[in-house]
Amino acid sequence: MNKNLGSGQKLVRVLQLGFLAPTIIAILIVGYAWVSHQYDMFNEKALDLKTHLHSLYMERVKEEVENSLEYVDYAKSQTKDRLKAYIKDRTYEAIASADYIFRQNADKPREEKAKKIIDSLKPFRFKGGRGYYFAVDSQGIARLLPAMEDLEGEYIGDLTTQEGTKIVWRIIEEVSREGEGYFEYSASKPGFAGSNHKKISFIKYYPPLDWYIGAGEYLDDVENEIKEEVLSRLDTVHFGQDGYVFAATHDGLMLLGPDKGRSFLEDKSHWGYAAANKMTSTAKEGGGFVEYSIPDPATGADIKKISYVKEVSDWGWYIGAGINRPDIERELAAKTMALQKAVNRNVLIIILVLFLACMVILTISYVLGKGLEKSFLEFEGFFREAAHQDVLIDLQRIHFQDFANLAASANEMITKKRLAENEARIAKLYLQDLINSMPSIIIGVEKEGRVHSWNSKAEQVACVPSSEALGQMLDEVFPNFAQYMGHLKSAIQDRRIRNEEKVAMIIDGRVHFWDLTIYPLMSGDMEGAVVKMDDVTERVRWEEMMIQTEKMVSLGGLAAGMAHEINNPLAVLMQNSEVIIHRMTGDNPASEKAARECGTTMDGIRAFMENRGVVRMLKALREAGGRISGIVSNMLDFAGNQDSGFFPQNIARLLDKTIELASSDYNLHRRFDFKSISIIKEYDPALPGVPCDPSRIQQVVFSLLQNAAQALNDLEDPSIIPSITIKTSLQGSLARIELCDNGPGMDEETRKRVFEPFFTTKTVGKGTGLGLSVAYFLITEFHAGRMQVQSEPGQGTCFIIDLPLELHN
Incomplete structure (x- = not known):
């Protein structure tokens, strides 16, 4: 700008000296050359446009066909996978239905x-009535x-496939080995007598009835469905003004296109033949x-048309797409006309520019002076500095009133x-500090989901700084929120607050629970929302811990009630066995008299009882009853009053009772048997009585024994004999228990x-993750240990x- 004004200043003097005309x-010479160049460029572009447009249409048609063939190949590749997944789902539904009926009629005979x-599975049909369930037993x-x-209830083990395989026994053999499986074979198809068709079946073994239940489908039926899907999909493909796929x-x-259903090769006189x-x-x-012609x-006049066609292998099809030559020519004419208008417009602009240039030169030569030049320079400097810092124009250096008014407005x-x-x-800054000080995640988003506000808590949880998050899509910088993007868009669209409680998200490898609230922006024309997330993990965990504790209290009461109920018949059993032994082995006049009345003697009865081992069996029965009584007594102690108070306890005796109770714990689901584990006891005889709540200490030790038994069950080395060592010792003012x-x-x-609540390495359904955390709480908080x-x-x-060893409040 400075150069132009400077040259303008000189130009005035040059023009005054006679250089204005040259x-x-x-x-004008430059303008003539410029206009000629514009028309030369127009001729080149018109030629290039014709070549390019023709190639573009050809490539577009070819691309549409290739894309359609790719979709066909993909659909063909899915035939077997879709069929397998479908029949597997149907078989699993049949197994579930059978199992439900079996359990609902548990008290009925097996054949009923x-x-x-x-009767429940027989009417079921799927795949338009083609599919059905079948079942065969292991015989x-x-x-x-x-x-x-007509074959139901009959032996069908001799049925063979086209290849000669006894298909029934092959199914029974392979499914018995794996529990379930797929089978491909050739079979006759209803409505197609005399020919075999490829079929796939999925069969699963159902142990309660010793049955093999399955479902199957013919491959060609699925292939025909896929063909119909392909044609429906391609029927939606359109391009250009009137382009379509046939x-x-x-x-x-013709399977697809305007002439769908017509066969052109049947009429040689037809134009399409x-x-x-x-x-x-x-x-x-x-x-x-x-290239061909269509009416x-x-x-009724012939129209030249170009189509690209390609074969669909295995199906006996070909797919194509085409374009009418008149369409190409019309578009070429339109584009050429637009190009011509652009050239004419450019030429007009050139003429106007040249005219204005001349006028500017004349104006600058006769109007502008030094005062005007200084004023422009002052404004130029002001705007240059104002782009980087706040500056004001010095009004004393402006020589014209109009420029002075403009400068005053600029300063204001x-x-x-x-x-x-x-x-x-x-x-x-105040608003940002306010948001950052909140313990909640606060995220502001625009209508399309881009982040425009990101507080410190969001940075901490998502591990993404605010500088990187702003302007990005929320589900990209905070992937855990991706599944709730639909809630966000719904809240913005409906302008309604959305709440989700106890939303589970994995943060740093751990599960956290959040209360999620989405507040849509409701003022003005601005659309967006504020996302607020509060971490309620600890609250959720304590709620679940309380539920688990209440369950354990209920189970303890139930176990105590069952133990009391067992004690009554057990006492009768032990008492009567003792009476029988006494009457059979002791000197009892009443027994002698009863024996004589029956024509025998007590010595003979005793000899018979000894010879047949009856006395030995009765003594064994009495001993077994004593062991049951001991187990019941331990259960009652373990499930007894949980607030029994702190009294000095013999730790060795307490541990023995817990081990005895644990030795009766066999869990078929978890696959461990405590009796198969070697227990090594190393008790310190000098250990004094330890003040504690015995039932809670038993609870802790019982939990540790269970965890140890389950861990030993995972041993992979058969040479290692599983063992648990329990030691007690005196450590100053502390009594120590070691369980290894x-x-x-x-x-x-x-x-x-x-020791974290809900942390577990066990599979789902085999552990709550509360056992060790509760044990840690009982020792550290309840016993100050x-x-x-x-x-x-x-x-x-x-x-x-x-x-x-000493209690403190």
């Missing part, structure tokens, strides 16, 4: 339950065969472009802008988190409990 002539299951007897009801068989039958022949042969040879529906604008920016900065196993041990991460764990992978695990 300058204008030079401008089997009949109910057959090869058909239990359910809707397609051949499909036909090699026999000339030659075109169909040409497209069929081209498709069979690998595909290519075909115009409106005028800068002053107001400075105040507004300062106020906005203070308000923004020689199991697989723990890694460092598991060892650090083993200490509890720690020592473990290394492959080195076993040792839990150490320290209990104070």
Whole structure:
């Protein structure tokens, strides 16, 4: 700008000296060359446009066909997978239905339950009535065969496939080994007598009835469904103004397109006969472009058309797409006309620019002076500096009143802008500090889900700084929120607050629970929302812990009630066995008299009883009753009053009672038997009585014994004899209990988190993750003691409990 004004200043003097005329002539020469260049460029572009447009249409048509063939290949590749997934789902539904009926009729005879299951499954049909369920037992007897009801109840083990395989016994053999499986074979198909068709079946073994239940489907039926889906999908493909995709068989039958259902090869006189022949042969040879003529529906005149066709292997089809040459020519004419208008517009602009240039030169030469030049320079400097910092124009250096008024307005604008920016900065910092100080995640989003506000808690949880999050999609910077993007959009669209409680998200490898609230922006025309998330993990965990505790209290009461109920008949059993032994073995005149009345003697009865081992059996019965009584007594002690108070306890006796109780714990689901584990006791005889709540200490030790037994069950080395060592010792003013196993041990991460509530390494349904956390609470909080764990992978695990010998409030 400075150079232009400077040259303008010089130009005035040059023009005054007589150089104005040569300058204008030079401008006209440049203008002529410029206009000529524009027309040369137009001719080149018109030629390039014709070539490019023709190639573009050809490539577009080819691309549409190739895309359609890719979709066809993909659909074909899904035939078997879709069929397998479908029949597997149906079989699982049949198994579930059979199992439900079996359990609902548990008290009925087996054959009655089997009949109910057959009556329930027999009417079921799927796949348009083609599919049905079948069942055969392990002896090869058909239990359910809707397609051949005359064979139901008959032996079908000799049925063979086209290849000669006894299919029934092959199914029984393979499913017995794996529990379930797929089977491919050839079979006759209803309505197609004399021919075999490929079929796939899925069969699953149902143990309660010793049946093999399954479902099957023919591959060609599924392939026909996929063909219909392909045609429906391709029927929706359109491009350009009137472009579409068509499909036909090699026999000339149109499957897709305006002439769908017509066979062009049946009528040699029809215009489509030659075109169909040409497209069929081209498709069979690998595909290519075909040029032919079709009649115009409106005028009947021939229209040149170019189509690209390619064969669909295995189906006997070809797929194509085409374009009318008149359409290309019309678009070429339109684009050429637009190009011509653009050139004419450019030429007009050039002429106007040249004219204005001349006028500017004349104006600058006769109007502008030094005062005008200085004023422009002053404004130029002001705007250059104002782009980087707040500056004001010195009004004393402006020589013209109009420029002075403009400068005053500019100064006022800068002053107001400075105040507004300062106020906005203070308000923004205050609002940001307010949001960052909140313990909740606060995220502001725009209508399409882009982040425009991101507080410190969001940075901490998502591990994404605010500078990187702003302007990004929320589900990209906070992937855990991706599943709730629909809630966000719904809240913005409906302008309604959305709440979700106890939303589970994995943060840093741990499950956290959140209360999620989405507040849509409801003022003005601005659309967006504020997302607020509160971490309620601890609350949820304590709620679940309380529920678990209430369940355990209920189970303890139930166990105590059952133990009392067992004691009554057990006492009768033990008392009567004792009476029988006494009457049979002792000197009892009443027994002698009863024996004589029966024609025998007590010596003979005793000899018989000894010879047949009856006395030995009765004594064994009495001893077994004593053991049962001891187990029941331990159960009553363990499930007794949980608030029995703190009294000095013999720790060794307490541990023995707990071990005895644990030895009767056998869990078939968890697959461990406590009796198979070697228990090594190393008690300190000098250990004094320890003040504690015995039932709670038993609860802790019982939980540790269960965990140790389950860990020992995971041993992979059969040479290692599973064992648990329990030690007691005196450690100053503390009584120490050590419970160690020689199991697989723990890694460092598991060892650090083993006392966390709800942390478990067991599979779903085998552990709540509360056992060790409750044990830790009972020792550290309830008994003011200490509890720690020592473990290394492959080195076993040792839990150490320290209990104070003196009580303090």
